[in-house]
Amino acid sequence: MSGALSLAAHGLASGGVLPGSTTVVLLAAASAIVGAVVAGLPALRSGALGLATVLLGGQLLGHTTMSWSGHGHHGADTLGLGMLTAHIVAALLAAVVIIGVEAAYRIGAAALARILPRRCRAPRIPDPAPLRLIHRDRVILRIFAAQSLRTRAPPLAIPF
Numbered sequence: 001m002s003g004a005l006s007l008a009a010h011g012l013a014s015g016g017v018l019p020g021s022t023t024v025v026l027l028a029a030a031s032a033i034v035g036a037v038v039a040g041l042p043a044l045r046s047g048a049l050g051l052a053t054v055l056l057g058g059q060l061l062g063h064t065t066m067s068w069s070g071h072g073h074h075g076a077d078t079l080g081l082g083m084l085t086a087h088i089v090a091a092l093l094a095a096v097v098i099i100g101v102e103a104a105y106r107i108g109a110a111a112l113a114r115i116l117p118r119r120c121r122a123p124r125i126p127d128p129a130p131l132r133l134i135h136r137d138r139v140i141l142r143i144f145a146a147q148s149l150r151t152r153a154p155p156l157a158i159p160f
Contacts, residue, residue, distance in 0.1 A: 001055070001094060002030075002031055002034045002054070002055060002057075002058020002059065002061070002062060003027045003028060003030065003031030003034075003058070003062055005055070005058070005059060005062070005090045005091065005094050006027065006058065006059050006061075006063060006065075006066070006087065006090070007024075007027060007062070007066075008090060009059065009086040009087045009089070009090035010062070010063065010083070010087075012086050012090075013080075013082045013085075013086035013087075019066060023066055026065045026066075026068070027062055027065050027066065029065075030058075030061045030062055030064075030065040031058070031062070033061070034054065034057065034058045034061060037054075037057075038054050048095065048099055051095050051098060051099065052091065052092065052095045055091035055092075055094050055095050056087075056088065056091045059087040059088070059090060059091045060087070062087075063083070063087055
């Protein structure tokens with residue numbers, strides 16, 4: 001998000017000058033660095049202050065990346081008042097949107113957690129099956145043909 005916001009704020013402040021492909025690749029690398037830093041520091045992952053800090057740092061890193069890559073509008077004053085204002089406003093608006101979406105998600109999830117159990121009831125679990133009291137052997141009956149004089153080997157089965 002820092003990279004996209006930095007690109008948008010930079011374009012707004014510079015009058016719509018488009019960056020080159022090298023600038024976009026450098027910006028993507030800078031955004032990956034910001035993501036790695038945020039993932040590594042637990043203090044930056046929670047709270048409005050951590051979010052604003054990350055977004056402002058991402059804007060500064062994005063601006064610096066675009067300045068190093070020779071983006072067309074940069075002159076001697078690379079961080080003028082208009083550019084600084086555009087980056088700060090972009091970061092703060094993004095923070096407000098993110099915090100608002102998180103609050104809306106919490107409210108929606110809480111409302112859904114209250115409404116859903118009322119509408120969808122759990123299915124009734126049937127009582128366990130009664131125990132069988134009658135025992136019945138499961139034996140397959142066969143007729144074996146055997147001579148009575150033989151005492152060795154089992155009898156041969158004769159199919160019906």
